[in-house]
Amino acid sequence: MDLDPRGEPFLRTRFALPARPATFLLRPRLAAHLDQALSTRLTLVDGCAGAGKTLLVADWAARLGQPVAWFTAESGDQGCGMFWAHVLQALRSAGVPLSPAVGCPGDPRSVDRRLLARLAGELNGRERPVLLVLDEFDRVASARITEQLEFVLHHAGQGLHLILVARTEPLLPLHRYRAAGIMTEIRDAELAFTADETAALLELHGLRLPTEAVRALVERTRGWAAGLRLCALAAQQSPDPEAYLKDFEAGRSTIADFLLAEVLKRQPARSQDLLLRVSVVERFCPGLAAELTGRGGAEPLLAALHGQNAFVEDLGHSWYRLHPLFREILRAHLRIRSPGLEPELHRCAARWLHASGCLPEALAHGAAAGDWDFTARALVDDLAIGRLFTGLRASDLAGLFAPMGPEATGPAADLVRSARDLAERDVERGLFHLRRAEDRLAAQPPPAAVRLSCLLLESLAARLSGAPGMAERAVAAAGEPLGKVSAELLEKHPELTALMLTHLGAARLWAGRFDDARAALSQVTACPSGVLTAPPREDSLGQLALIDYLDGRLCRAERTALAALGETEKYGVGGRRSAGAELGRLVLAAVAVDRGELGRAQALLDEAAASGAPGDPVTAAGRSLVTARLLLARGDPRAAAAAAEPALPAVVASPWARTQAALAGSAARLAEGRPDSAAQVLGAVTCAEEPACAAELAWARLAAGNREAAIELLDHMRTGTRCGPRATVRAALVRARAAQEAGDVAEARRLLARALVEARRERLRSPFLEAGPGIGHLLRTPFLQGLAADWLSPDSRRGGPPSTAADPSPPVVEELSGRERDVVAGLADMMTTEEIAADLYVSVNTVKTHLKSIYRKLGVNGRAEAVRRARDHGLLRSREHGLP
Amino acid sequence: MRYEIRVDGHMSETLTEAFPELEHVIMSGQTVLFGPVIDEAHLYGLLNRCQSLGLRVVELRQLPE
Incomplete structure (x- = not known):
């Protein structure tokens, strides 16, 4: 079953072409004008409430003989995620084949720009353009959604023809579309009924009037469809229609208000009651109508009202709705006639909807009832x-x-x-x-x-x-x-x-029970991926990545962390409070520190920190761990010692968090040249259980001058499945340095060689960089230099081609999107942000967003660096190739 | 802020109740709704209400305090 981002099934009625009543008048001039929608990218049908927009487009679409994707917006759909999920569903309902790779927004309030780019890309590649109608677009037309819609429309090229039906002009840059001649516009003046059309419409209602009377009627209503429709209904029900219309023409009342009251009062009491009561709900079926009126037999009444074309529209599948304009006026009548009844009706609707399994609507009405x-x-x-x-x-x-x-x-x-x-x-x-x-x-x-x-x-x-x-x-x-x-x-x-x-x-x-934690988290990641499970899956993947990292497995931690971020992207979830994404970035930052990629680590850490204060103790500990390690690597021990302090209070102390804090604290004191103080920090720490911890601790003890304690720790270190490369590398380095200090250089070299082989696979650089001058000297022996070439030894790196010279070049974490490549190309052309925005038809803020994600993906901190990295990876291309 | 909204035609008593926060007076084929408007959000809300009730707004102006 397809679910919207709230986890509720989509309502079929919102993707169906509204049915035309028997009295619908086909107006060829408008249909002919609408035919231009087949050749222009954007069509705007813009008119006041009751101008006949929806029926015009629905009728045209029904006659077209090709599938049309239709979506009726509702004011409850606030949020871009909801909007785009419905647009995607509308396209799928219309049989537009979209690959699953496009994804679906998982958060009702936001949508990932990459998802929109993928959607636009797929549409752009189509041979036959897709026709998409967004009815009542004004109800959802926030500046954000409109901007996203423009983005998709622009990048879908000829693959998408969009028809917007709205009461108000959308915030699109219409002048640009007009100037480019790629827009069809139908507005109030054109929607208004002419005298001939009015006569034809009245005839459909069984009324024949003299030309003069018709002309006067058009003048009085200004050809307004809703006014004419109500006129016809009121006149139909009056004993002398012509005299009635004459009276109406002479009157000065507001049209809809007056006519609706007229038509309403001529309905039988039961129908009046029904119409007033159902005005509290967006749509209704006979069962719900019966609940609201407190009596059964609503079905024939509804059918009759629909047949007369009196207010009630048929949505198919036995669901109806009131014409939006008439619904508003009927609600005003309800409040006057039965003050205080409205909350009661909301309560009724809530109970009925709840019993029928429509939870979101039930909740909305329950809330409306207070x-x-x-x-x-x-x-x-x-x-x-x-x-x-x-x-x-x-x-x-x-x-x-x-x-x-x-x-x-x-x-x-x-x-x-x-x-x-x-x-x-x-x-x-x-x-x-x-x-x-x-x-x-x-x-x-x-x-x-x-x-x-x-x-x-x-x-x-x-x-x-x-x-x-x-x-x-x-x-x-x-x-x-x-x-x-x-x-x-x-x-x-x-x-x-x-x-x-x-x-x-x-x-x-x-609690440091990694195996048990893994068992619980793996159950979550094993469950099928979906909109509802994406946030816990992402969360679990983030935690699994942290466990991998704490186990000292860099490559595996990196893969798991990227999977956590991938989950975010797939469903467009990952708002500011997304624990998994934050943890994922922290783990990637930690891996980057271990690989000596400090710029990248800083960028990732900043991104993780952008989500505000850490939500739980694990994340808080992870953040202080990475921050402290990075500051140490940057040579700022004082700040590192401060950052290592645990940030969030917890009921139970965490063994690994405490050990990591102590390790960072001791390393910071050593760097400040206070080995005694460092030894003191380590004194209280015991962690024979975890090999990763034990190896780090041994290193710290050795560095603090306690060789015996270090070796003893290693001798008792369990080696088994838990023992990741970082622990073995550290342990080998500890023994190597101990051997060196004891004068056994051959043994030290042998141990170093083992460490290098082990570390190379993971590109684990930091233990060697931190190992001190003694080990550094040993590493310069030819045999070991060979093992360190390409990835560790600074000499070999400096000897490479100039472009890869400066920093150890981290891999590109994620592929750049087509749009991001365009922006990089702009950077390479030395364009300013404003110029790129103008060139690409997007806002300055959008370009800034692209820049941020480009920097993140390339692991760089500035424009020049981004261009260099992009060039190294062959990501720069001529923008003349067109859009993605 | 005080505003007046002029609407084409005579509004019924029922419909004026949809604007309980405003007073109204009917004159020469128009209905004038007037009264205090809290802020811009309120103002746009009033215009939206007019639109959704099918009222034709012919004039909108701020009144001197």
Whole structure:
């Protein structure tokens, strides 16, 4: 099943061409003008409410004889992620073959620019252009979405013909499209009915009027379609239509308002009641209408109203909606006629929609009714509490529940509050609300879904506060209720168990139980990738990457970290609060430090830091570890010692975090020339369990002047699967230096050779760079120089071609997108940011965004460097080749 | 800020209730809605409301305090 970024199924009715009523009048002049849409890139059908835009385009599209992708926007769709997910779905529904590589936005609020570039690229490659209609575009037309739409339209070239139907002019640079002659425009003046068309329309309603009367009617309504339609209806129902229309012409009331009241009052009481009540919902079916009116038999009424073309539009599949203009006016009538009924109707709609499984709509109406206990309960009972962290993401639901006040006292309301707090990383408040909910639930055993919600929050709180025992207990307790909820519900919410296991894995990782952590996290990464599971998968991959790194396996850590970032890209998730992406970047930065690529490490670290304060202790420890190592490598021991201090308080101290902090602290003191102080820092640390730690510790002890302690540590070091290359390299270096100090140079060389062979595969440079002058001297012997050539020895690197001279050239982490190559090409031409923006038809900010991601991908810090790197990798090409 | 919005035609009592924060007066074939407007967001909201109710705005101006 296809899910939108909120994790809900798409509504089919929004991708269907609206049905034309029997009284629809085909107007050939407009259809002919619309035919130009087949040859222009952009078509704008722009007119006031009720001008007949939608039906005109729908009728034209239905007659076209080729598939048209249609999407009706709704004001609830705020956010570019939602918008683009629906556009992609519209294209797929229309049979446009899009490769899975295009991906799908996973976050309702944002979309990855690369996804749009891929979409545009696929469209551009098509032989037959795609026709895409966006109806009621004004409802979603934020500046951001419009800018993205322009981007896609521009880069899709002749592959996309876009038709925008809107009440207001979109923020596109229309003058440019007009000047280029690639735009078709149909506006109010052209949409207005002429006298002949009016006569024809009236005839469809069974009314024949003298020419003069028709002319007067056109003048009074200014050819406004909705006005004419209401006129015809009102006149039809009056005993003397002609006299009625004469009276109307003479009147001075506002047209829609007056006519609608006229038409409404002539409907039977039941129909009036039905029309007023359904005005609170966006769309309805007979069942929902029956619920809102409190009586059955809505179906024939709806069919009759649709047949008369009176307000009700048929969306197919037994769903209807009110014409948007009439719905607004009917709501005004509802408020006057039955004050106070509106919240009641919202509540009814919420209950019915919840019972029918339409959770997002149910939540929206529950919130509109201000019935927070119901709304929170609907969310919790549906096992959807995890949606506060994935899919819908915190911001959307938090926005919905933002107006919730203290009046909601149910346990579900407290669970929602707790989830909101925890999503904001406020553990104290989160736990307060969670405990209060549990107290309120204590009276009787709560249903399984409620208990699972509590346990999910419990596991998250445990992770955030660094309490592995609490996480273990929560996940163990979840087994029983998991067996009790229906398989169907669990299948609908794969994020629940994925989130729980991720939090468990994080808590185990914090506790230093790497194997157990890996077991939990691998379960998450093994589950199928999807919109709902992308955030926990990304999170888990980030943590697995950290474990790989702590194990001393650089290449593997790098691969896993890139997979975490790849998950982000695939679904366009990875907002500011994305733990996995941050951890992934930290691991890449740590790997870069170990390889001596300090510029790249700094860039990655800055990017990771851009996501604000670290969310959990693991990330905080990871960040201080990388920062301290980088500062040490840069020769700033004082700052390194300060950075090594743990940043977040935790219930349980983490063995590896403590050891890493001590190692960095000792290295910093050694660098400052205080070996005694360094030895003191290390004194308290024991870590015989982890070989990676033991080797580092041995190195630090040796450096602090305690050779015996160092060798003893190594002798007791377990060597096995856990022992990554960094540990073995370090251990070999420790022994080599010890041998050298003991005067056994041959043994030292032998050990160094082993270390070099081991390190070469991982391009692990830092242990040798830090090894001190003694080892450096040994490395210059010819045999070892051969092993260090190409990757470690500075001489051989300097001897290469000039372009690769300066820094050890890191690999290009990610491929540049076509657009980014264009920007680099601009840089190579010495263009300013503004010039590139003008040249590429995009905003200055867009160019800046491209620049940032180019610097990141190339691992550079500036323009000149970027151009050089791009040239080295053959990424520069002539821009005359056109767009990607 | 105080504004007045002139709308073409006579609005019914029902419809003027859709603008509860504004007063209104009907004169010479037009309805004048007037009153305090909190900020620009409110102003654009009012214009949107006019549009979605099918009202034709013929004039919009800020009133002296």
